[in-house]
Amino acid sequence: MKDAHSLHYIDVRHLRVGMHVHLDVGWIDHPFALSSFRIASPEQIATIRSLGLTQVRWEPLRSDPAAVEAYEAEVSGGEPPQPTQPAAPVDAAAQAEQEARRRRRELLAAQQASLMQCERELMQAQRSYKQLVDQVHTEPQSAREKSEALIHGFRDKICGTHETCIRLLTEVAGDRASFHSLNVTVISMLLGKAVGLTPEELQDLGLGALLHDIGKIDLPDRVRWKDEHFTLAELQFYQEHVAHGVSIARKMQLSPTAALVIGQHHEHADGSGFPLRLAGERILVAARIVALVNRYDNLCNPQNPAKAMTPHEALSLMFAQMKSRFDGTILSAFIKMMGVYPPGSVVQLTDDRYAMVVSVNAARPLKPRVIVHDPRVPRDEALLVDLEDHTDLGVRRSLKPLQLPRESLEYLSPRQRICYFFERAREARLED
Structure with a gap:
């Protein structure tokens, strides 16, 4: 020994x-x-x-x-070591049931640990974001260092040896501005990796995404979020957040690329954006990514929750009616990465059961991981089902939450606010 x-x-x-x-x-x-x-x-x-x-x-x-x-x-x-007393005869059926329960407990513990890890990292990121926002005017260099450190950590996650996927998180307390910025950052960096950006380019992309709305801190609350009922004067006031953001980026001494992302995140590929009505190749690749992701998150998480779209609806609308606004290659990569049914989508499976998508791996866009409504299993003990492990099971259609039967709605509890974070893809499949 x-x-x-x-x-x-x-x-x-x-x-x-x-x-x-x-x-x-x-x-x-x-x-x-x-x-x-x-x-x-x-x-x-x-x-x-x-x-x-x-x-x-x-x-x-x-x-x-x-x-x-x-x-x-x-x-x-x-x-x-063997027991001193002779073992009782083993009931094969009871032993199999005990092993199945043990395996289920292990899988559930691993599932909950992974979710808790994601949520803790998100809350830490949110605290860091709030701290740097509070410092941008009084200590711009310190704010830049905090921003760079946060994005460097994100970059290490997605450029590491493990495959990374997108995870839907439970609703946690916090303000809309921080969650919007972090949502846009997480998805933008994953999309940047998907289209082949280098680690250095991902760093600049992440900084621009994180701070794309930083200019809004200089606006009154009533015009910080675009509203369809804005007067012309209010709309112009709202659009000034881009210029304010570029000014703050200069004070923070951000890289030229990160500053350009802030200045171009509302430009559209067809020239219909603002403030300069740039089009096509005149828009930085990183800014094209952030503009697309920013629009997606605003459709899923609008100021008025009653107007929120499901992730599947938002993706469908962007492809069907807004395609001209976005770079075609980046839009295609985005759809592939998010899957036909992005995390947060409520779906009906081919066996008629109802489920909610919680995680998508870009390599398997049609086979996400879902939580399934099973009345025999308490919700907090429900195991995630990886549809790739079930060749005979798939998604039949996407639904609005209010289309669910009451029992399924209560069980699945679709999120009022869609919140994403990085999750390491599993090295081993969960068994049914």
Whole structure:
């Protein structure tokens, strides 16, 4: 046996209840109260495995002796300690049911851990955004540094070794401005990667997306969000947020590309935008991306929630009636990335069950992950279903939330506000 007083690395596949482990990741990267603790349940093991670690450190001296002895027997090729009393006859059916329940608990724990991780990172990003907005006039350099750090973290996520997809999050408290800016940033950077931008170009794109509406802080509240009932004077007042944003970008000493994104995020490919009515190639690629994503998010999350479109409706409208406003190549890449049924869409499956799309991987746009209304399963215990794992199951049609039966509406609880964040694509498929 190894020295019990030292720390050793152990493959996460060999973790056991009773082992004392140390997680070598930041506190924001795991859902546990502490980074060093004794494993108390199979669910905690499943959560650790869901973090993407291949090994963790463990401390035999502070572990349950039975767990240490069982592990040593396993790795040495021997048999784990046997009970002193003869085991009762095994009921095969009961054993299979117990194993199925254990597997379900593990999957549910991993699913919840992944969601919690996304939500914690979003809330941290929101706090950072609010801090930098408060500093843009008084400490512009500090605001720039906070912006760059936040975007650098996002860039590392999408340029890392793991495949990244888009995850729908639950509604969390916060103001519309910060969530809109973060939504636009997340989707713009993923879209930028999809169209082949370099890491350096993604950094500038992210900065421009994050700060595209920064000029609105110099406007009165009543004209910060475009309204169809604006007078001409109010509309002109609203459009001035672009010039204010460029001025702030100069004070922050942002890169020329990031500043151009702020200045061009309302320009349209057909020349119908503002403030300069630029068209086609005269608009920066990064600005074309932000203009498209900005429009999508405003359709899904308008000032008046009663006018909100479902993600599927917004995508369909942009393709059918607004195609001329956007770069064709970027629009096609956007539709492929978001999927025909973007996260947040309410759908009916081919077996007539109702579901809500929660995650989409660009490599599988027609086969998203969904939460399915199953009256036999409590909503907080519902497992996500990956439609790619079910060749005989797909999406029949998209629905408005009010088209759902009352029971399905209450179970699925479609979001009033669509909120997205990065999620690492799974390395292993969830079983049905």
